[in-house]
Amino acid sequence: MIELKGLRKQFGDAVVLDGIDLTIEKGEIVVIIGPSGTGKSTLLRCVNFLEQPTAGEITVGDLTVDVNRASKKDILSLRQQTAFVFQNYALFANKTALQNIAERLLVVDRWPKAKAYERAREILRRIGLEDKADAYPASMSGGQQQRVGIGRAMAAGAEVILFDEPTSSLDPEWVEEVLALMKQLAAERQTMMLVTHEMSFARDVADRVIFIDDGRIVEQGPPSEIFYHPKDPRTRDFLQKILASHQA
Amino acid sequence: MGALDVDYMLGLVPVLLGYLPLTLQLASLGMVLALILACLFAVIRVQRIPVLNQFTVVFISFFRGTPLLVQLFLFYYGLPQLFSALTVIDGITATIMGLTMHFSAYMAESIRAAIVGVDRSQTEAALSIGMTNSQLMRRIILPQATRVALPTLMNYFIDMIKATSLAFTLGVTELMGATQKEASGSFLYFEAFIVAAIMYWIVVEMLSWLQGNLETRLNKAYSR
Ligand SMILES: Nc1ncnc2c1ncn2[C@@H]1O[C@H](COP(=O)(O)OP(=O)(O)O)[C@@H](O)[C@H]1O
Numbered sequence: 001m002i003e004l005k006g007l008r009k010q011f012g013d014a015v016v017l018d019g020i021d022l023t024i025e026k027g028e029i030v031v032i033i034g035p036s037g038t039g040k041s042t043l044l045r046c047v048n049f050l051e052q053p054t055a056g057e058i059t060v061g062d063l064t065v066d067v068n069r070a071s072k073k074d075i076l077s078l079r080q081q082t083a084f085v086f087q088n089y090a091l092f093a094n095k096t097a098l099q100n101i102a103e104r105l106l107v108v109d110r111w112p113k114a115k116a117y118e119r120a121r122e123i124l125r126r127i128g129l130e131d132k133a134d135a136y137p138a139s140m141s142g143g144q145q146q147r148v149g150i151g152r153a154m155a156a157g158a159e160v161i162l163f164d165e166p167t168s169s170l171d172p173e174w175v176e177e178v179l180a181l182m183k184q185l186a187a188e189r190q191t192m193m194l195v196t197h198e199m200s201f202a203r204d205v206a207d208r209v210i211f212i213d214d215g216r217i218v219e220q221g222p223p224s225e226i227f228y229h230p231k232d233p234r235t236r237d238f239l240q241k242i243l244a245s246h247q248a
Numbered sequence: 249m250g251a252l253d254v255d256y257m258l259g260l261v262p263v264l265l266g267y268l269p270l271t272l273q274l275a276s277l278g279m280v281l282a283l284i285l286a287c288l289f290a291v292i293r294v295q296r297i298p299v300l301n302q303f304t305v306v307f308i309s310f311f312r313g314t315p316l317l318v319q320l321f322l323f324y325y326g327l328p329q330l331f332s333a334l335t336v337i338d339g340i341t342a343t344i345m346g347l348t349m350h351f352s353a354y355m356a357e358s359i360r361a362a363i364v365g366v367d368r369s370q371t372e373a374a375l376s377i378g379m380t381n382s383q384l385m386r387r388i389i390l391p392q393a394t395r396v397a398l399p400t401l402m403n404y405f406i407d408m409i410k411a412t413s414l415a416f417t418l419g420v421t422e423l424m425g426a427t428q429k430e431a432s433g434s435f436l437y438f439e440a441f442i443v444a445a446i447m448y449w450i451v452v453e454m455l456s457w458l459q460g461n462l463e464t465r466l467n468k469a470y471s472r
Pocket residue numbers: 011016034035036037038039040041042043
């Protein structure tokens with residue numbers, strides 16, 4: 001379970017997250033939508049402490065951290081419980097697909113080599129890239145790299161996987177295979193927090209859709225409600241624009 | 249112009265070859281120590297570690313801003329005067345100290361540039377899975393940065409081999425010191441120094457060849 005209480009983030013004077021309260025159940029798939037620049041990435045990055053939040057409380061599993069009193073150890077444990085999938089994949093360029101996935105098992109969780117690589121191979125099988133075990137990122141397609149990126153996030157058995165626009169950098173031809181993998185994870189009830197512009201994916205897979213504007217949660221609910229009966233004019237406006245751009 | 253004494257030159261080759269190992273040892277030891285120091289400095293600069301960062305900036309500025317010969321004299325003649333415990337500092341030690349510090353200052357800057365050149369998103373990825381800063385440096389950033397910096401570092405190694413010749417001013421009989429002694433005995437200065445020059449040249453050429461090979465290999469790396 002993930003719980004955010006009064007999460008705030010300022011960059012200098014600019015308030016980017018203005019008190020986010022949010023609870024996510026185990027196995028829940030939450031999609032976050034909203035105009036660009038409203039703090040969606042910042043929200044995910046705060047949960048993973050890639051950004052130091054300004055105020056608030058983060059609970060992941062049985063670890064609760066007041067962001068202003070977070071020790072180095074708290075931050076490390078929080079990061080270990082929250083895996084991140086990046087828009088631009090961010091694979092380690094000096095490591096093969098297999099090593100990218102095994103890295104945290106070896107270094108952070110200090111598993112013995114044999115066990116870590118065995119687990120990494122098992123994940124490669126699940127993401128359908130067994131034959132790429134010894135390939136370096138530079139030789140893989142965008143779709144394959146992002147699948148390894150997701151594999152790396154799966155490796156740890158983290159409480160939640162945070163996806164920040166995982167298909168936005170991909171050539172259209174690779175989007176489907178990445179979405180398919182995410183659907184597979186969703187079917188296994190992996191808890192996910194996901195920022196995406198793939199509205200049909202959100203409609204099919206999400207348990208809950210959250211619309212964020214100006215660093216606040218404007219509206220949230222099941223996809224059927226948010227997509228077909230949005231209450232707030234800002235949500236309606238945003239959805240109309242997205243639909244228009246998709247039809248164009 | 250008198251004729252060259254070729255026999256003297258040929259006879260000198262094996263004699264001077266005997267001093268080449270010391271030259272190479274000075275350079276190799278200097279290089280290893282300079283590399284370690286340079287990586288340390290580079291990381292301190294990149295992570296802006298307080299106090300150490302300011303110290304490093306001044307250190308690098310000083311050792312880049314003053315002649316190597318002056319630095320060698322400082323270590324060899326100057327330090328023992330300040331600290332009487334250091335009277336045991338010999339020419340070889342002073343040379344290695346000088347080479348290490350002088351070249352670490354230059355190498356730190358190229359390693360720093362290479363570190364900064366590694367895509368920032370990999371840093372975030374490493375932190376996001378719970379790696380510590382030092383794990384990130386050792387396992388992700390430095391391996392990539394050294395590859396980028398390697399050609400430049402090889403150039404510094406070549407420079408360092410040539411710079412070991414200054415050690416003769418501290419009374420070290422390496423290749424240059426030995427040549428100097430031979431020449432002042434025979435008065436055949438040109439012959440002696442041209443033999444030494446050719447030896448340096450051959451060593452450097454061999455390293456350049458190695459450097460070329462390494463670069464082709466490195467360009468292929470990470471792309472299988
Ligand atoms: N490191 C940063 N420093 C200053 N401002 C930032 C930084 N990161 C993000 N911002 C600002 O925070 C706001 C929200 O950014 P972001 O979370 O990336 O939005 P979104 O993902 O919703 O497009 C933007 O106005 C952006 O310019």
